[in-house]
Amino acid sequence: MTPAAAALGKDLVGLEHLSAEQIRLILDTAEPFKEVSERPIKKVPALRGKTIVNLFFEASTRTRISFEFAEKRLSADTVNVAASGSSVQKGETLVDTAKNLEAMRIDMVVMRHGSSGAAQFLGDRIRSNVINAGDGKHEHPTQGLLDMLTIRDHHGTLEGVKVCLVGDILHSRVARSNLWGLTKLGAQVAVCGPRPLLPRGIEDLGVTVFSRIEAAIEWADVLNVLRLQLERMEAGFIPSLREYFRVFGVTLERLERAPRPLTIMHPGPMNRGVEIESQVADGPHSVILDQVTNGVAVRMAVLYLLAGGRPELADAAKSGAGE
């Protein structure tokens, strides 16, 4: 009898396999959680007694802190495990690490991992709920969800909103989660970036491709500017950071020629002067910090929706209690 939980399943691995209704459920559930963070006492007891492990095999500041705030504001007990300085360095496998944690009676694992598919792999092998906080180049579902919530806040809907992802689409799990989520909820999606950094055949998914940032700006309502990872330059995908900024940089000058003001988003951390100009990042149409605020609410919603999904407990409670 857990309709919402049944609707979401045990794990949140990505947005690819969620339905439009499931995504909408998460976004709608996030709305009341925004208000919790504005209270004098920013805490509700919904996940009291739950133990959550934040298992981060890759460096992360924003996402880990955001999850940790979300967990604490729901009254869960949390433990952070970073790969460096843990038994992982001593050669323990992912499943062994997780099984050991599970032997200490945990309820959920929030995991970031460098390998695509790691979250699914772990979710299939342990009983605890697994939430993907970014796996390789695969997905970063809570980032996709918070981006969608932010667009919905500013445009009232996702239906028909024109969103262009700018930058390294090929290596970006943020881009992938955005693409899945946005198209499912009826947004029009485009990408813009250097050809070698766009996945081949992306047009076949109904995604518009712009090779010129000026054309993207003319078309879009929203620009989601992705971080250019510096290692891409070393790998030869782009000639230089200066060159990238000259051709694809989101600048005030370029935005001023747009037919209407664009909402500017960035998942962070920003390289000012590489993919985005400072005046744009700090400008009146930037919602970059709103994204960060919404991140906590979305993660609270996901934790809350997954935590209720224990049908066997529900049955036990029902047969135990009178009604």
Place this chain on the structure above:
Amino acid sequence: MARAKTSQILLDARALARALQRMAVEITELAHGTEGLVLVGIQRRGVELAERLAGLIERAEGGHIPRGALDITLYRDDLEVVGPRPVIGETRLLEDLTGKHVCIVDDVLYTGRTVRAALDELADFGRPQRISLCVLVDRGGRELPIQADIVGKQVKVGAREFVEVLIAELDGKDEVNLVTRS
């Protein structure tokens, strides 16, 4: 919606209006006037009832009665039993409640668990001088030591019966029914 076999009207629109009139007076008496009085409705129908009661008190006493709304979903003790509610309502408590007389308004008082959760939630918004409880229908069946201060109608409800409260703002008409499940 449960499949309903028979339905008996406990309060029609006029009886409900009279009950609310009386409850408004009782709230004012209990609070010794309207100074520091805040009406807080529990989502969903409690919010509408609190709005109406506040309006009635304002008409009789003048002044403005602050209203609030409380969604106690996140304070429930049965998340794992019932699962997450698909949509959580709004919680809106504009002011610090310290020193106020907070009157909680709900449609039906049954096990008392909702009120227990509401008391916990209110405690996170300050320290009211007094919290009282006002319900449209008390149907008995308490599982916690909680009683209402002000009751619109007391009813005995059998095992296969439940109380259905209809409010014009949400349901198109004012009516309280005792419904027997088939």
